[in-house]
Amino acid sequence: MSVLLTGGTGFVGSHTAVELINAGYDVVIADNLSNSSADVVDRIGRITGVVPPLYVIDVADKTALNKLFDERSIDAVIHFAGYKAVGESVARPLMYYRNNLDTALSLLETMEEHGTRIFVFSSSATVYGDPETVPIDESSPAGSCSNPYGRTKYFVEKILSDAAAADPDLSVVLLRYFNPIGAHESGLIGELPSGIPNNLMACITQAAAGILEQLSIYGADYPTPDGTGVRDYIHVSDLAAGHVAALRYAQDHKGCEAVNLGAGRGFSVLEVVRAFEETTGVHVPRRFAPRRAGDIAMCYAGTEKALKVLGWRAEKSLEDMCRDAWRWQRNCGPGTDP
Ligand code: UFG
Secondary structure, eight states: OOEETTTTTTTHHHHHHHHHHTTTTTEEOOOOOTTTTTTHHHHHHHSSSOOOOOOOOOOHHHHHHHHHHSSOOOOOOEEESSSOOHHHHOOOOOHHHHHEEEEEHHHHHHHHHHHHEEEEEEEHHHHHHHHGSBBBBSSSSSOOOOOHHHHHHHHHHHHHHHHHHHHHTOOOOOOOEEEEOOOOOSSSSOOOOOOOOOSSSHHHHHHTTTTTEEEEOSSSSSTTTTTTEEEOEEHHHHHHHHHHHHHHHHOOOOEEEEEESSOOOEEEHHHHHHHHHHOOOOOOEEEOOOOOOOOOOSBBBOOOHIIIOOOOOOOHHHHHHHHHHHHHHHTTTSSSSS
């Protein structure tokens, strides 16, 4: 079975390519390399023994997409490609709406023309906004997102559920990610933030490596056990395995299902920093800073549906996530010469 991964050289896409190839799928990657590098396909090849074909195209470009679909027989699409920086989306909302909606629409139209009826979407827990209760399960209200990036995820979810309602042959799975961190245990692929990182683990590893002077801990006065923000961190390889499970599910079911991909428990910023220091033996220079605009206090996933529907659950520990993120940072991460 042949699976197209849009954005397949990115952080989650590349790890999913590895899991799919290991599970016996044929993977084709489409990526415009706007936030990733072409050598990721060789690294996927070093891990799996298979270098997936890479089409360097813009997924919104229907002519290029049609050519790809004509050349390859694509049975399913996993759609990762998209802009994903929350702050940038506030500053440049039109760019976010244009890119993230156009890519999804072009893909859906091209799939329809070629008879490809399986679509797995890289969505986000951000669609839940500031939750009233935790854990957040899939019946929690969605749509009150605090930024344009989150709204693009929500709007594409709606487009997909409308498309599935209109076409009984279409099978859609909306995967709502919590906080993916870590890296492949080989140390060959991982997250490569361009410029100053935003996400917690990238800031921790760069502070530990001396690239950042120190980690800023945004807020010590949240209504959480130690006052710092609580999130549901999930190892990116576990998350990738969740995509394989979603694809298997979509092969046997029609309609549209939203499923959380999280580990189902929360850790505070301070707990993550301490786990990193204990696992790696490396000190993380840090300071407390004011709350970051738009952040919520606490967020973690209800995971029953993922287990029941997909037969999947996260396996790796916070220590695994810290160890693998640090290995990646030292081997190939920002500031190294891989
Ligand atoms: N944090 C710090 N210092 C930093 C970076 C983060 O203290 O330098 C804290 C944040 O305040 C938050 C926690 O670490 O409490 C996690 O922050 P991240 O930026 O790593 O992740 P977010 O939960 O803010 O955002 C993530 C994804 C978004 C997605 C969102 C909701 O990055 O794409 O989850 O699912 F929209």
